[in-house]
Amino acid sequence: MxxxxxxxxxxxxxxxxxxxxxxxxxxxxxxxxxxxxxxxxxxxxxxxxxxxxxxxxxxxxxxxxxxxxxxxxxxxxxxxxxxxxxxxxxxxxxxxxxxxxxxxxxxxxxxxxxxxxxxxxxxxxxxxxxxxxxxxxxxxxxxxxxxxxxxxxxxxxxxxxxxxxxxGAGQHTKAVNQTIIASTMIGVCEGLLYAQRSGLDPTEVLNAVGGGAAASFSLSVYWPRVVKGDLSPGFFVKHFVKDLTIVCEECDKMGIVLPGVQKAKELYTMLRDEIEGGAEMGTQALIKVLEKINKKE
The missing domain is CATH 3.40.50.720 (NAD(P)-binding Rossmann-like Domain)
Structure with missing residues (x-):
């Protein structure tokens, strides 16, 4: 070497x-x-x-x-x-x-x-x-x-x-990556909450949809963690809020509006600031914010 x-x-x-x-x-x-x-x-x-x-x-x-x-x-x-x-x-x-x-x-x-x-x-x-x-x-x-x-x-x-x-091109590319992940993670957590509230078995739901058009890294990795109650960080919420803030700031510089990223930043900021210990949880802990919005402790 x-x-x-x-x-x-x-x-x-x-x-x-x-x-x-x-x-x-x-x-x-x-x-x-x-x-x-x-x-x-x-x-x-x-x-x-x-x-x-x-x-x-x-x-x-x-x-x-x-x-x-x-x-x-x-x-x-x-x-x-x-x-x-x-x-x-x-x-x-x-x-x-x-x-x-x-x-x-x-x-x-x-x-x-x-x-x-x-x-x-x-x-x-x-x-x-x-x-x-x-x-x-x-x-x-x-x-x-x-x-x-x-x-x-x-x-x-x-x-x-x-x-x-x-x-700087590497950082711009990561901003694209986080833009995609942000809305994907919202979809994963919303889908899981829907499955739970409708009485479906979340594990069987994942088996049914995990190999189709809904498939993603976030779905396959984080859905099972949430089902098990594992909100430990694969990626910290506090760091994801930082990343989404960077994306929004770069959007402002370029004069573009990305509503999905803005909404994700709002939800993850709630998780960081309003859920005890939220900043140190993993990004899949977004389920906590959705439960709060839907008045379930």
Missing amino acids: SITEIGWIGTGVMGFYMCEHLIKAGYHLTIFNRTKSKAEALIGLGAKWVDSPKQVAEASQIICIMVGFPYDVRDVVLNQTNGVLAGCKEGDIICDFTTSTPTLAKNIYEEAKMKGVRTLDCPVSGGDVGAKEARLTIMCGGDKEAFDQMIPLFKIMGKTYNLMGGA
Whole structure:
């Protein structure tokens, strides 16, 4: 392997599995996470712990980032004291897997370019299942040379990986992905509530409709979880609200109106703000909002 030193920042629900795949594939990783306890298992697999994003960059040729919000990305990369860019060397690659804003991706690209550092914005789709099973969809923005160098790593973590254009194009593609998922998840939860209220067996309903025109990742993965009462996060509600906010902001910039996304943002904001613990639940917990609207505790 021509690239042996990889840095990883962010070992949450998604980042943990992505990082684990690289370690098991034989790469040496230097890692950092705000909460060290969430990285202990990776340290046990051989990852080296350091105390800041800057130290990750100093030890690595490629620095991968998977954190929560755009402001986290900005601080992790651009913090002048302990940020990734402060520790990078000419020729390094910063690969940000976080769902963030196209504008921030372009800003980081330009800042890094002045130091001879290449960047890719590479948000992913597939949730915890996709991360665990290395079946993520990876949507990339940036230069082809950097993309080509990342392909061996993308193959380890995902099933599809595409260069969509220049800096920010990966984030725009993820916005499209979330736009589609938003209305799909509403349909899944509304369909489940309808099935329950009409007296149907939800499991048998899934067997009947899950292979037809209604089939989707959200239906096959999240319908059974809700039936079991499992609202744990494959993808956090607080992060989905962030994603839908980004979509709406980009729509405003382009002068377009997407009513489905606006409604989804409204419902998920209700879930985050009005359901106890809602922000930390998985996106399938939207069923709680529908039950509240329909006056069922």
